[in-house]
Amino acid sequence: SLNIVTFVFQNSKSAQGLVGLKNLGNTCFMNSILQCLSNTHSLRDYCLHNAHRRDLNHSRSNTALMEEFAKLIQTMWTSSSSEAVSPSEFKTQIQRYAPRFVGYNQQDAQEFLRFLLDGLHNEVNRVSVRPRGSTEDFDHLPDEEKGKKMWSKYLEREDSKVVDVFVGQLKSSLTCSHCGFCSTVFDPFWDLSLPITKKGYGEVSLMDCMRLFTKEDVLDGDEKPTCYRCKTRRRCTKKFTVQKFPKILVLHLKRFSEARRTSKLSTFVNFPLKDLDLREFSSESSNAVYHLYAVSNHSGTTMGGHYTAYCRSPSSGEWSTFNDSRVTPMSSSQVRSSDAYVLFYDPPACSPFTSFPETLLPLPLPLHSVSHCERSTFQSSRFQSSTFQPLDSFLVC
Numbered sequence: 001s002l003n004i005v006t007f008v009f010q011n012s013k014s015a016q017g018l019v020g021l022k023n024l025g026n027t028c029f030m031n032s033i034l035q036c037l038s039n040t041h042s043l044r045d046y047c048l049h050n051a052h053r054r055d056l057n058h059s060r061s062n063t064a065l066m067e068e069f070a071k072l073i074q075t076m077w078t079s080s081s082s083e084a085v086s087p088s089e090f091k092t093q094i095q096r097y098a099p100r101f102v103g104y105n106q107q108d109a110q111e112f113l114r115f116l117l118d119g120l121h122n123e124v125n126r127v128s129v130r131p132r133g134s135t136e137d138f139d140h141l142p143d144e145e146k147g148k149k150m151w152s153k154y155l156e157r158e159d160s161k162v163v164d165v166f167v168g169q170l171k172s173s174l175t176c177s178h179c180g181f182c183s184t185v186f187d188p189f190w191d192l193s194l195p196i197t198k199k200g201y202g203e204v205s206l207m208d209c210m211r212l213f214t215k216e217d218v219l220d221g222d223e224k225p226t227c228y229r230c231k232t233r234r235r236c237t238k239k240f241t242v243q244k245f246p247k248i249l250v251l252h253l254k255r256f257s258e259a260r261r262t263s264k265l266s267t268f269v270n271f272p273l274k275d276l277d278l279r280e281f282s283s284e285s286s287n288a289v290y291h292l293y294a295v296s297n298h299s300g301t302t303m304g305g306h307y308t309a310y311c312r313s314p315s316s317g318e319w320s321t322f323n324d325s326r327v328t329p330m331s332s333s334q335v336r337s338s339d340a341y342v343l344f345y346d347p348p349a350c351s352p353f354t355s356f357p358e359t360l361l362p363l364p365l366p367l368h369s370v371s372h373c374e375r376s377t378f379q380s381s382r383f384q385s386s387t388f389q390p391l392d393s394f395l396v397c
């Protein structure tokens with residue numbers, strides 16, 4: 001019977017994550033993001049192997065958001081039916097966590113992603129007691145060391161699988177135009193919100209948007225900051241660079257005006273599917289080359305619109321369109337469009353075919369028995385190594 005189960009798993013649509021999500025009434029924003037996350041290799045595996053259970057922070061009263069999220073991902077990747085799945089239990093939990101998602105209003109997919117990742121992170125944060133804030137500063141250190149210290153300080157409070165996967169570090173440098181003194185600030189980021197370059201006609205490139213985001217900005221007049229050395233307010237220049245690139249890079253194209261989403265830019269932003277090379281935006285020499293694996297699209301206007309997702313399967317490498325309950329194959333040449341809204345990039349090492357063979361994925365046990373499976377001793381790193389754990393060791397539940 002094991003062979004039959006394996007056969008079903010390898011051949012059903014659900015075994016490839018090609019399962020639609022029912023629209024519960026204007027929930028396409030949620031479905032679109034869930035599909036992008038379902039195709040996020042390391043997050044999917046974290047859920048499929050029940051690794052989140054080790055991290056669930058039981059000192060906190062509620063862990064239901066992560067539980068429901070993992071359950072949903074498991075259903076999308078292991079149920080033997082290819083019928084669309086209802087995310088209603090998950091929706092109940094995200095509403096509890098972020099009451100703004102109560103009801104059936106159209107919402108912003110990027111804001112939803114932020115809330116969701118934040119909620120999941122809080123429930124699997126390895127830090128149960130956050131240290132008291134210290135006034136220690138690292139201003140006397142060289143930038144690279146200061147960046148590292150600030151990062152470890154961040155991890156002392158916020159440390160989870162979600163952080164491992166999505167969080168990077170941004171450096172902003174403020175230079176006094178009078179004395180040349182440069183002060184630096186390091187902040188974690190979960191995604192980068194890129195302004196769309198305005199050109200009179202035609203398309204712009206993602207690199208244009210990145211350059212606009214990191215362009216030197218002059219702070220003058222009312223905005224003049226106080227220079228640490230001059231001890232008075234001075235005209236300064238401000239510039240962003242990426243200190244630490246995250247494993248998964250999420251780029252949000254700012255198509256909507258900030259003032260209550262009253263207008264939308266439908267500019268075609270040309271982005272690469274392969275080899276997005278961001279090294280010129282890096283403050284330290286680091287690896288910053290990415291491949292695209294998912295896009296959350298918004299079509300229509302601010303008045304009425306619809307979200308879909310285009311995702312490349314972490315298993316097969318094939319692209320599909322996820323339109324609520326419908327999942328259809330697509331060509332990679334169709335991925336770029338003026339509807340692209342949130343882009344998900346992973347490093348080349350995460351690309352298909354360099355990962356473990358499909359037969360080594362956990363088998364589609366019924367969920368109730370998965371929940372008793374405490375032998376989920378998997379670590380994602382093991383999947384890449386040749387010393388892979390034998391199959392039967394995680395069938396003992």
Ligand SMILES: [Zn+2]
Pocket residue numbers: 176177178179180181227228229230231234
């Ligand atoms: Zn100065």
